[in-house]
Amino acid sequence: MQSDLDIMTENVAKLIVALAVTKSDLAMKANQADLDQTNADVSNLNTALDDTNAILDSKANLEDLASTNNDVSTLSAKLDETNALLETKATQVELANTNSDVSNLRDKLSEISGELGTKASQAELDKTNTAVSTLSGTLEETNLVLESKATQADLDSTKGDVLTLSETLTASNENLAATQLDLEAAKNDISDLKELAKTNSIDRVPESCGDLQGIGHVKSGIYSVMADKQIKNVYCDFTKASDGADFQKLIGTVDMKSTPAYFYAQKTSSYSVANTVVPFESTKTNVGGAFDTATGEFTAPAAGKYFFVFSCLSSDIPTRVNLEVNSAAVAQTYGEIFPQTLTVHATLQLSKDDKVRMFLVEGSMKEDGVKFTNFAGWLIEEDELTRLIRAYSRNISLSPSKNLPIFSGHLFFFRR
Known part of the structure; x- marks a missing residue:
């Protein structure tokens, strides 16, 4: 098939050369009869070519047809030029040669037509060529696009991530909406609480x-x-x-004290040194450390109300014992010539650092290990606390950063 096509192509090429020579020779000569004959032959040739083209329009091999179409196109152009020249001139010999070549060409075209009988139709081939061309262009564009794009696997993964993110965002939006509602409700509650918490000053500590x-x-x-x-x-x-x-x-x-203070002291031996402070050898309790066993004195840690109690057993001589505050007697107990239990108790208003003691004026206090001599006292109410509360009561609503007492609604607190 390919060799026949090559032969045909070669003959067509020869024909082209011959036509070129003929065109040159015919430039100076021709007669009307020969020209008419040539025109008739050319007409017949055109008819044959039309028939061949008709056949070729419906049947062709993709590779053979492409080559043949190029040759036929070239031949047709050359024949058109020849026809134009042959309208007025031609020679018999040259015309005979041309007829012979045309005859050979017609035979070859017939052979080609027969061989192409089983090949694809031209319309289908053109459609396929167009589709292939379009597909090729599309593939080239796609390749360019895909050079910068992700693979399908990456795309599927990305789609999955986007879907998950979309669901998460939807849930977040719903949660955000709910949170917004809660926030608005909380703001309303806070506003209500602020309104309730507003302090109206009464310039004193609440009394009721x-x-x-x-x-x-x-x-x-x-x-x-x-x-x-x-x-x-x-x-x-x-x-x-x-x-x-x-x-x-x-x-x-409410029993409130800034400093707790209470003690209980005892003697372990008899004492009879008149006009002296009664010393005590031991203490059972001494919270706050306000009582000094060596000196026998209690020093008030804060201003306030205190309670004191003393008891002893006198010997067989008159015995007198004073309760003193800052060396001044405020209470006294006395016993006759026979042993008696002497007692004294008092509730005193003291200032800070006041000193309280028992003073033996005369006589003797008996002690034989039974511990008859006892001295105790404690802070009942602290005046300083009351004073501070009243002094700062009008400042209760000040900033917590101030070192002022704060009334909580239930208890008083002091910042140090």
């Missing part, structure tokens, strides 16, 4: 449930208030009318 209600307390419960120079616990029922009997109920007095 009515005072507490006046500075903004609304929840019923046990509170501490200042009444009769004492801190007392009261139950405030804010659901009741403020002038009702159940609005405030006293729970009890």
Whole structure:
């Protein structure tokens, strides 16, 4: 198949050369009869070529047809040029040669037509060529795009990540919306609490449930208030009318001291040195360290109310013992000539650093190991605490950074 095509191609090439020579020779000669004959032959040749083209339009081999189409196109152009020249001139010999070549060409075309009978149609081939060309262009564009794009596996993975992220974002948006609602509710609650927590100054420490209600307390419960120079616990029922009997109920007095102070001292031997301070050899308790066994004196750690008690057994002579504050007698106990139990007790208002002691004026205190001689005392109520509370009561609402007492609604706290 390929050799026949090569032969045909070669003959066509020869024909082209011959036509070129003919064109040159015919430039100066021709007669009408020969020209008519040539025109007839050319017409027949054109008819044959049309037939061949018709056949070739429907049938062709992809490779053979491409080569043949190029040759036929070239031949057709040359024949058109020849026809134009042959309209006025030609020679018999040259025309005979041309006819012979045309005849050979016709035979070859017939052979080609027969061989191409089993080949693909031209329309299908053109369609395929167009599709292949289009596909090639598309593939080239796709390759360029894919050079910078991810693989399908990466794309699938990315799609999965995007889907997961989308679901996460959806859930987050829902949570955010819920949180926003909670935040708004919390803001409203805080606003309400701030409104409730606003302190209205009364320029003093609250003394009743009515005072507490006046500075903004609304929840019923046990509170501490200042009444009769004492801190007392009261139950405030804010659901009741403020002038009702159940609005405030006293729970009890709060024992508050900045420094606890109490002691209990004993003698272990008899003592009879008149006009001297009675010493004590031991202490059972001495919380706060205010009692000195060596000197027999108690030093008040803070101003306030204190209670003291003393007892001893006199011997067989008159015995007199004084309770002194800063060397001045404030109470006395006395016994006759026979043994007696002597006692003295007193509640005293003391200032800070006041000294309290027992002073033997005369006589003798008996001791035989039974421990008849005892001395005890303790702080009942601290005046300094009361003074501080009253002094700073009008500053209760100041910033917590200040070293001032703070009333919590239940208890007083002092920042040091």
